[in-house]
Amino acid sequence: MLNKNILIGVTGGIAAYKVVEVASRLKKLGANVRVMMTGSATEFVSPRTFQEITGNAVFVEMFGDAAHFHVAHVALADFADLVLIAPATANFLAKAAHGIADDLLTTTILASDKPLLIAPSMNTKMFLNPSTQENLRILKSRGVKILEPASGNLACGTVGKGRLPEPEEICAAVEKFFAPKILVGKKILVTAGGTIEAIDPVRYIGNRSSGRMGYEIAKSAANHGAEVVLISGKSELEPPDGLKFLKVESAVEMREKVLSEFDSVDAVIMSAAVADYRVKNISEQKIKKSAENLTLELVKNPDILRELGGLKKSQVLVGFAAETQNILDYANKKLVEKNLDFIVANDVTAEGAGFGVTTNIASIIWRGGKIETFPKMTKADLSEKIIERVADLLK
Numbered sequence: 001m002l003n004k005n006i007l008i009g010v011t012g013g014i015a016a017y018k019v020v021e022v023a024s025r026l027k028k029l030g031a032n033v034r035v036m037m038t039g040s041a042t043e044f045v046s047p048r049t050f051q052e053i054t055g056n057a058v059f060v061e062m063f064g065d066a067a068h069f070h071v072a073h074v075a076l077a078d079f080a081d082l083v084l085i086a087p088a089t090a091n092f093l094a095k096a097a098h099g100i101a102d103d104l105l106t107t108t109i110l111a112s113d114k115p116l117l118i119a120p121s122m123n124t125k126m127f128l129n130p131s132t133q134e135n136l137r138i139l140k141s142r143g144v145k146i147l148e149p150a151s152g153n154l155a156c157g158t159v160g161k162g163r164l165p166e167p168e169e170i171c172a173a174v175e176k177f178f179a180p181k182i183l184v185g186k187k188i189l190v191t192a193g194g195t196i197e198a199i200d201p202v203r204y205i206g207n208r209s210s211g212r213m214g215y216e217i218a219k220s221a222a223n224h225g226a227e228v229v230l231i232s233g234k235s236e237l238e239p240p241d242g243l244k245f246l247k248v249e250s251a252v253e254m255r256e257k258v259l260s261e262f263d264s265v266d267a268v269i270m271s272a273a274v275a276d277y278r279v280k281n282i283s284e285q286k287i288k289k290s291a292e293n294l295t296l297e298l299v300k301n302p303d304i305l306r307e308l309g310g311l312k313k314s315q316v317l318v319g320f321a322a323e324t325q326n327i328l329d330y331a332n333k334k335l336v337e338k339n340l341d342f343i344v345a346n347d348v349t350a351e352g353a354g355f356g357v358t359t360n361i362a363s364i365i366w367r368g369g370k371i372e373t374f375p376k377m378t379k380a381d382l383s384e385k386i387i388e389r390v391a392d393l394l395k
């Protein structure tokens with residue numbers, strides 16, 4: 001971040017106060033930060049606060065008196081390596097999507113050809129309104145990065161999607177933007193989520209995987225410049241932007257999709273929780289309740305990763321071992337049997353690891369027996385570790 005020029009645009013949302021912390025953190029990381037605000041934003045935070053934090057004059061008025069910054073909107077646009085708009089109101093999104101320039105901030109955006117990162121924040125209904133969604137779609141289609149709002153209690157007293165992500169998350173997104181692009185020219189296949197195996201048209205056998213680990217890995221690979229294919233089983237998460245996303249249900253379907261991509265990729269990271277068995281005879285009709293006991297006959301699913309281990313030419317292969325006991329032994333066995341380059345092992349029963357949480361506690365086991373043990377960290381941070389290692393292997 002050292003000496004990176006970041007232009008922050010603050011629009012009139014209650015979450016503007018959080019952006020003071022964002023500016024402060026970015027400054028501490030060594031960035032040059034300049035702030036421009038809309039008139040409404042100044043109702044929530046004083047420009048003086050940003051001025052003190054950044055050490056730079058804050059720009060609000062189109063025809064203001066910041067004399068040293070000639071033709072402010074052009075100069076600001078030229079200054080930036082990255083423009084961050086936070087919080088971005090629905091009104092701002094509408095203007096940005098349609099090229100409306102009626103104040104300094106929107107005029108600067110129009111005059112800028114610099115990368116744009118937008119963190120929307122608003123009432124849930126405003127966020128979900130088709131107009132706002134359409135505006136977001138337009139902006140995304142132009143390559144603008146949107147930082148999805150979080151869900152939670154909103155200032156208007158409702159609960160839902162629309163909260164500005166926490167300052168550390170916004171800063172992490174900015175840091176990612178400047179992260180060295182260590183995977184440019186590489187194609188990475190990531191699998192995520194749990195497969196589901198049908199019993200009848202209504203029921204299925206599933207597992208507790210949320211998909212979060214794999215989605216973070218896919219995002220991290222894309223942030224580092226890779227072309228990414230994410231093949232996902234069941235997951236409630238939003239598909240990340242900027243990658244090829246394929247949704248599947250069963251292990252057999254996942255195998256088909258993985259095999260169809262395999263020859264063209266440089267690495268595969270199999271973080272999906274693939275069901276080991278499927279129902280032998282899927283009932284065409286809903287199974288009705290009758291006898292006291294019901295027996296389902298299961299047959300083994302293909303082991304996708306083992307198959308890739310057999311087919312592997314130059315590809316890097318990474319597996320996961322979600323265990324509940326003898327973690328390193330079991331993981332090591334999988335590493336060898338599936339012909340992997342390394343395997344990420346974790347105890348899914350440990351607090352702060354496993355299914356449905358945002359953190360993980362993992363070890364990486366390498367061919368030859370080297371083991372790296374990591375402390376508890378976010379799945380996003382663990383993804384970075386994994387991607388850095390994959391990039392090293394692909395060098």
Ligand code: CTP
Nearest residue numbers: 270271272274276302303304305319320321322
């Ligand atoms: N895997 C796979 N196909 C399967 C099962 C697992 O590709 N049918 C992959 C997983 O995505 C993971 C690795 O193999 O990267 C290990 O998965 P895991 O479920 O931990 O191990 P299994 O080989 O299924 O063995 P077990 O369930 O007995 O622990």
